[in-house]
Amino acid sequence: AQKITQTQPGMFVQEKEAVTLDCTYDTSDPSYGLFWYKQPSSGEMIFLIYQGSYDQQNATEGRYSLNFQKARKSANLVISASQLGDSAMYFCAMGAQKLVFGQGTRLTINP
Amino acid sequence: ETGVTQTPRHLVMGMTNKKSLKCEQHLGHNAMYWYKQSAKKPLELMFVYSLEERVENNSVPSRFSPECPNSSHLFLHLHTLQPEDSALYLCASSQVRAGGFNEQFFGPGTRLTVL
Numbered sequence: 222a223q224k225i226t227q228t229q230p231g232m233f234v235q236e237k238e239a240v241t242l243d244c245t246y247d248t249s250d251p252s253y254g255l256f257w258y259k260q261p262s263s264g265e266m267i268f269l270i271y272q273g274s275y276d277q278q279n280a281t282e283g284r285y286s287l288n289f290q291k292a293r294k295s296a297n298l299v300i301s302a303s304q305l306g307d308s309a310m311y312f313c314a315m316g317a318q319k320l321v322f323g324q325g326t327r328l329t330i331n332p
Numbered sequence: 333e334t335g336v337t338q339t340p341r342h343l344v345m346g347m348t349n350k351k352s353l354k355c356e357q358h359l360g361h362n363a364m365y366w367y368k369q370s371a372k373k374p375l376e377l378m379f380v381y382s383l384e385e386r387v388e389n390n391s392v393p394s395r396f397s398p399e400c401p402n403s404s405h406l407f408l409h410l411h412t413l414q415p416e417d418s419a420l421y422l423c424a425s426s427q428v429r430a431g432g433f434n435e436q437f438f439g440p441g442t443r444l445t446v447l
Contacts (some may be wrong), residue, residue, distance in 0.1 A: 225374075253433070254433025254434075254435075256435060256436075258438075263440065264420055264422075264440055264441040264443070265438055265439065265440040265441065266375075266422060266424070266438035267438075268435045268436070268437060268438075271433065271435050273433055312374075312375065314375075316433075317433055317434075318363065318380065318382065318387075318426070318428055318434065319377055319380060319388060320377065320436060321374075321377075322374045322375040323374060324372075324373075324374050325374070
């Protein structure tokens with residue numbers, strides 16, 4: 222069975238600082254995808270970034286990057302130059318067609 | 333309309349009511365999903381439809397009945413629900429490719445309250 226663990230229930234960061242959200246996973250599948258989603262208070266899940274297990278390079282999308290360490294089974298999300306609008310719940314997920322989600326981390330950006 | 337839309341956005345119903353949640357995707361995807369998000373619990377996959385056929389039913393009680401009439405529309409029919417079914421119900425869609433990993437795109441959700 223696949224499992225995602227997000228150990229930080231909440232994080233508080235000063236605006237413009239970089240922030241790292243932790244995600245570890247467990248799976249016996251040789252091939253899988255790792256995803257990060259953002260959920261603002263409005264409820265919609267917004268896709269941020271994706272990493273394939275066979276990808277050699279870490280994925281980047283604008284201010285988002287995924288620090289993928291396969292041997293450690295970790296897929297941390299790094300947000301550079303945080304903004305007030307980054308305040309939201311962040312979910313790590315893994316799988317192929319069926320995704321398993323972690324418990325989420327509530328990120329609060331302070332002005 | 334763009335992306336994935338869901339109606340209604342909010343729904344309050346009694347335990348004896350029958351209601352339906354609607355989801356429509358405008359992305360040309362070939363797979364659609366229903367998720368349940370309860371407070372303090374991870375997102376739970378309920379149903380998966382791929383190419384309009386149900387491929388997953390994660391031990392969901394029969395009081396939840398999905399319907400996928402075509403690749404763009406997905407319904408969740410609700411009847412005789414329980415208060416513990418109160419949650420945010422999220423619909424998602426994706427383009428399933430052989431050997432690939434497909435990001436899912438979500439709708440805004442329906443906030444359901446069962447009295």
